[in-house]
Amino acid sequence: METIAGFPFFKLDFTKEGAVDASDHSTVAAALADPGITELLILSHGWNNDIAEARALYEELLGNLRSTIDREGEAARSIAVVGVYWPSKRFTDDALRPSADPGGGSASITGVGDVRLLADKLDRLGELLGGIDPAILDRAKAALPDLEDRAKARTDFVEALQAMLPQPSDTEDDNSARLFTPHEGDDILNALSDPVELADDRVSGGGVTALLDEGRAMDADGSASSLANFWNGAKGGAWRLLNYSTYYVMKERAGAIGAGLNKVLAGIRAGRPDLHIHLAGHSFGARVVTAAVAGGIPFRPQSLALLQGAFSHNGFAANIDGKAGFFRSVIVENRVLGPIIVTHTRNDKAVGIAYAIASRFSGDKRAAVGGPADKFGGIGRNGAMRMQQEATASKLEQGSFVYPPWTPTRITNLLADEFIADHGDVAGPEVANALFAAMRLPG
Numbered sequence: 001m002e003t004i005a006g007f008p009f010f011k012l013d014f015t016k017e018g019a020v021d022a023s024d025h026s027t028v029a030a031a032l033a034d035p036g037i038t039e040l041l042i043l044s045h046g047w048n049n050d051i052a053e054a055r056a057l058y059e060e061l062l063g064n065l066r067s068t069i070d071r072e073g074e075a076a077r078s079i080a081v082v083g084v085y086w087p088s089k090r091f092t093d094d095a096l097r098p099s100a101d102p103g104g105g106s107a108s109i110t111g112v113g114d115v116r117l118l119a120d121k122l123d124r125l126g127e128l129l130g131g132i133d134p135a136i137l138d139r140a141k142a143a144l145p146d147l148e149d150r151a152k153a154r155t156d157f158v159e160a161l162q163a164m165l166p167q168p169s170d171t172e173d174d175n176s177a178r179l180f181t182p183h184e185g186d187d188i189l190n191a192l193s194d195p196v197e198l199a200d201d202r203v204s205g206g207g208v209t210a211l212l213d214e215g216r217a218m219d220a221d222g223s224a225s226s227l228a229n230f231w232n233g234a235k236g237g238a239w240r241l242l243n244y245s246t247y248y249v250m251k252e253r254a255g256a257i258g259a260g261l262n263k264v265l266a267g268i269r270a271g272r273p274d275l276h277i278h279l280a281g282h283s284f285g286a287r288v289v290t291a292a293v294a295g296g297i298p299f300r301p302q303s304l305a306l307l308q309g310a311f312s313h314n315g316f317a318a319n320i321d322g323k324a325g326f327f328r329s330v331i332v333e334n335r336v337l338g339p340i341i342v343t344h345t346r347n348d349k350a351v352g353i354a355y356a357i358a359s360r361f362s363g364d365k366r367a368a369v370g371g372p373a374d375k376f377g378g379i380g381r382n383g384a385m386r387m388q389q390e391a392t393a394s395k396l397e398q399g400s401f402v403y404p405p406w407t408p409t410r411i412t413n414l415l416a417d418e419f420i421a422d423h424g425d426v427a428g429p430e431v432a433n434a435l436f437a438a439m440r441l442p443g
Contacts, residue, residue: 018260046283064432158185173312192237258291266297308380317386339406350423351378383413399429
């Protein structure tokens with residue numbers, strides 16, 4: 001039996017459609033038949049993690065969790081861990097920097113250079129989706145040279161994207177319905193024609209943009225990227241629409257994985273009603289575990305930890321323009337027996353940028369959008385919003401801090417500016433300590 005940091009460790013591999021590997025499933029089910037295992041921690045990685053990167057995340061977080069448990073003198077707890085693995089590897093933008101032009105020189109962001117960059121980005125989106133009709137990709141590419149000058153080219157480009165992308169499961173939280181509006185390709189690219197900036201709540205009036213980091217452009221994952229983010233016009237809109245499309249594909253895929261995980265955990269719960277189940281997810285992995293909890297078969301875990309989650313800050317909301325958030329059932333049906341914790345920080349630019357684009361879809365042309373007051377914003381940046389009395393504002397504390405008991409079935413937003421430096425910084429001792437506190441058993 002494999003172990004990580006002294007915890008029995010098992011893996012669950014999922015396809016992009018949410019089907020679990022049968023051998024992995026059987027191994028986990030057999031192991032959990034042992035009544036000596038009293039707790040199960042489910043971990044899900046997020047966006048742009050391959051197997052090795054996901055494994056490294058799990059090892060670091062579990063190492064820090066083990067240190068916390070040992071420090072607190074709770075070594076007798078019998079916790080097994082399941083690491084979820086799912087195809088989340090998006091295309092990277094390293095090859096798209098002006099200094100790394102495929103032709104060996106420095107790619108221009110005007111003329112033929114920008115067409116090459118956009119075409120490469122399209123190809124990589126096609127690879128991410130898999131099984132795309134080459135004719136659809138060719139149609140999108142054929143439109144690129146004429147995006148600035150011809151409305152038909154703009155419409156053709158957007159309609160080709162619409163044909164490539166999966167249909168939405170939810171649309172209110174991120175305005176993805178606009179992505180599929182027929183015959184509005186020209187309007188969509190016009191709405192995204194200016195660089196998108198994120199509100200920075202550190203400065204009164206939002207005077208500093210979170211799109212800028214020491215003068216460098218930030219791409220959809222929050223990393224320094226090419227000058228393409230500063231393109232104006234239709235080609236800049238196409239670049240931003242492709243970034244949003246990548247987010248959208250991952251969002252839909254995470255929901256499918258969550259539905260598959262729901263079935264696995266419901267089966268485990270049926271066989272082990274005494275087992276304390278805990279879930280923790282990072283980035284789109286937070287959507288995976290939340291979708292699992294909200295899925296068709298309630299299995300009521302003991303705790304839920306959302307680490308820089310990549311879904312809407314209104315996901316649990318009671319009312320957004322007359323509609324409930326997509327995951328509202330988690331709250332009203334008490335799908336989690338114990339606490340729900342949410343880490344969030346203004347340092348997380350990756351989560352914010354997709355929602356700033358969603359605001360632009362709505363015609364919001366403010367210089368900076370995506371903050372807590374915006375209808376469209378990320379939970380990893382702003383915490384769970386519009387929650388009436390169902391969420392509490394708190395802070396992520398240093399690694400030896402002893403948290404008071406958190407309210408069962410309710411959300412605690414943990415402001416993490418001090419300890420989480422960026423979207424991927426979720427495995428440190430402070431996060432492990434908060435996870436340990438969420439896993440505290442009743443009594």
